[in-house]
Amino acid sequence: MTSEFAVELRDVVKRFITPEGNDMAAVDHVTMQIKNGEFFSMLGSSGCGKTTSLRMVAGFEWPTEGEVYIEGKAMGHTPPFQRKVNTVFQSYALFQHMTVFQNLAFGLEMEGAKEDEIKKRVGRALEMVQLTGMDRRKPKQLSGGQQQRVALARALVKTPDVLLLDEPLGALDLKLRKEMQLELKALQQQLGITFIYVTHDQEEALTMSDRIAVMSKGKIQQLGTPVEIYERPTNKFVADFIGESNFLEGKIKSISKKEASVFVPSLNAEVVGMPISEGLVKGEEVIVSIRPEKIRIAEKDAVNQNMFRATVTNTVYIGVDTKVFVDAHGAKLKVWEQNRISRLDPKSFYTVGQEVWLMLLPENTIVLKKD
Amino acid sequence: MLKRLRESKSAQGTLLALPTTVWLFVLLIIPLILTAVVSFGKRSPDGNVIYTFTLDNYIRLFGYSTNCASGQAACFDPLYVNILLRSLSLAFNTTVLVISLAYPLAYFIARSHPKQRNTYLFMVLIPLWTNFVIRVYAWMMLLRKEGAINIIIGWVMNLLHIPFTPLEMLYTPGAVLVGMVYEFLPFMILPIYTSLEKIDLSLYEAAADLGANSIKTFLRVTLPLSMPGVVAGTILVFIPVMGTFIVSDILGGRQVILVGNLIQRQFLDARDPTFGSAASLILMVMTLIVTYFYTRKFGFGEEIVVA
Known part of the structure; x- marks a missing residue:
């Protein structure tokens, strides 16, 4: 670890052209520093810029202005496949034509890992998400919760410095979601990996996060611990949005x-x-x-x-x-x-x-x- | 009666399938049986069918000849076997060429802006509004000695002061291949486009996220997920190319004779329906065998590949 911060956004702006032809800042001068080993959430309603911020860390989007740093290195236009971060997608984005094993092995094969090493690491990752024995199934033969775990394992098997999670529990029912929240938090503490978690669910953010950035209209409204955010909101938006x-x-x-x-x-x-x-x-x-x-x-x-x-x-x-x-x-x-x-x-x-x-x-x- | 129908799902199913079943029975099954019966018959000297059971027509088709130049009683004449092989290889070449042209185009359309996609698809379909035969005739106009292609090349060569004799393009196997590829291209573009368009964009992002560059993403994600489209397109192209005779008739003249032409001539010119029927059945069996092995390996392209 070369830097104190796992991920840093410095004065990042992302502009889009809307279908009506207007220029819109989805992310508007956002600065945040995410510490190593932290469970960091970006919380806000849809269109607040949280997902766009996450996608800029992943490398799917590039900032219009400002710079994203990962482990102290300016990312510039580095493509996703050269960043030491991995993403758990909202839709899971599992490869339907591959088995669970092949889905997990994909990322390791791209690294050029050897066959026996792949087997070992995939096995360990499946154990971590309690899917041992499911390696020959196709994603379609799994339940929603199991697919979610495969998506998680597929990202974790790469042992990224930072794991990016884009509303990963959004498609699960309430009970399963609450179980997974605690499980994710435990997993994060056990692995010591930095998690950046995007959600619109305040309870989810409060349950899991070390720190939360409450976002609205492309700006950070407040950044702090769950207790700070809830007990000492610094503006009306946060006081109204949280609780x-x-x-x-x-x-x-x-x-x-x-x-x-x-x-x-x-x-x-x-x-x-x-x-x-x-x-x-x-x-x-x-x-x-x-x-x-x-x-x-x-x-x-x-x-x-x-x-x-x-x-x-x-x-x-x-x-x-x-x-x-x-x-x-x-x-x-x-x-x-x-x-x-x-x-x-x-x-x-x-x-x-x-x-x-x-x-x-x-x-x-x-x-x-x-x- | 009506009450039973309302309650029974299977009775409803039977009723719904009835018109098509009758249609297929009258217009496919019965003619097929008749064709089989005729193919085992004999041609009478005045061109009628004598109903017996003989394998003569099939033996003749596979090269047994009693009309030997060397004066022998019987010898091997590869004429019809060559026609069958030529049809098979032309269908194969056409399919391969159509895939290699259709795939990049389908990929381009699927990845273009949604607003432009419909325009592109429309452009792919426009040629189908013109009659098949007329489209083939248009190629004749392009390919013949004093056709558009030769005129343009001649004009360019003239500018460059290079002597030029018009190319003999019409009535060659190449002309037939070009015509076939042109005719069947849309039937490959559409299924490939459909399967490519179904691929969730987040899968490309996931592949990149896991460390795959664009070439690896294409080979490991895009291509396998679009295979159902390629398979469906292959079935739609290979089978009709095996049987069609119009393209080879117009663009191949007497030079390129395919099974389709053979069958057509047996029925119309040679007035030998028994031999024509045998050739029809062999064509069908050949197509079935190829399709069987192909679909056993790749499926029918029916899988839905959305995430």
Whole structure:
């Protein structure tokens, strides 16, 4: 390993001409550094530039501007077959005319590996993905989950420095997907290979990743650990895209080094003592963001700041939680209450029209710049 | 009755297959049996069929002759065997040539922009709108001594001050081959195009990703996955070329006689339907044998190769 970073994108731009003839930047000045041995995810909805970024690392696309580095080496227009990275495709892209063994051997034959070495390495790779004994089957004779494993083994058998995964679990059903998530993560830790994982599924990204780049419109919105991304989103897009959030518009009334108080007109009240991020000034229009599961519902007015009166407008029981929708002086908020106690009595649930007190703990709120 | 039909899938199947079955029985099976019967018969001096059982026609076809120059009672005359072999080799050469021309073109069309593909396919099909015979006649106009090709070459040679005598192209085996290749090219392009077009683009990327350059990708991925198209095209080209007589008749004249011409002349000119029937059956058997071994090795090209 010559470089601290397995993969680095420096100010990468990728422009396409749309079918209408417009110039569009699919990836717009993206810079990211992926460390050796890291499980790194690019998360975003379709068209956010995550797959294009991955394809530029693989070598299927070349950047319009900027440069991709693999192990510290500028890739330029290096074709895919000369890069020490391998890809697990969303569609698996298995060779249907070859057996499982031949699919795995293909990449090794291209390296010029000897026959007995190929046999050994293919055998080991199949064992790794628990497909021993399937080597003579054609891909069509395998289930979707097994095909997915073959695609994974075919890339891993090459022992790449970096494994690129383009929504590899997208075609599997939910249960299998969750199993594979944990398996992939365990495999990555066991092998110590850098994984770059593209997904639109936030839960998947949070489950597996060491770090996540949340992307939108070709730009990185936030890059950080799953906890950072979820607990401290740095802008409204991330707070909204990852999990759910309540947003309250307001204005900073007073600000110190650590805390801010924001007047929220829709609550007709001040939310005080909130931690702040950098660059906010007094009088600035801001958004107060708070996650639904982090709002507490209290029956009585306890001696506390940040308590607001609200009316229940709807409740939805979904087993794990009860979703409570409330109206506080016109501010519509959602509150998730975990059902920690098993109960059947309908009176123990909130009813529509009921008056409640909401408690916003300052440490659970985030003050975001209004964009 | 209607109720039974509604409930029984197999009854429905039988009903659906009935028209074609009747058609094939009346127009294929019965004539085939008649041909076989006639082929074992004898020609009467006035050109009628005498129904007996004799293998004379087949023996004659395979070279037994009683009309020997050396005055012997019987000898080997390779005339008809040569015709059979010539047909076989021409069909083989045509197929090989058609594959080597059609494959690159099909590849080009399959890899071109989707918007242009239909235009190209349309261009491939345009010649088929003209009658088969007329298209062959067009080649006669091109190939004959005072035809377009000789005129153009002569004109160029004249510019270069090289003496030029017009080429004798018409009524040669080469002319027949050119005509056959031209006639059957679309039937190879279309199936190859279809199988190439079905190949998922991510397979090319996967091959590159695993370390294959473009030549290796072609040999290990593209070619095997497009084989069903090549096989289907071969069947569509080889079989009709074995039997057709129009191309050789017009472009080959009396020089290039194929089984098709032989059969046609036995029925129309020589008025010997018994010998013509025997030749027809031998042609069919030869085609079947070749197709049988070919499809046993490569399949019928029916496999769907999408990922």
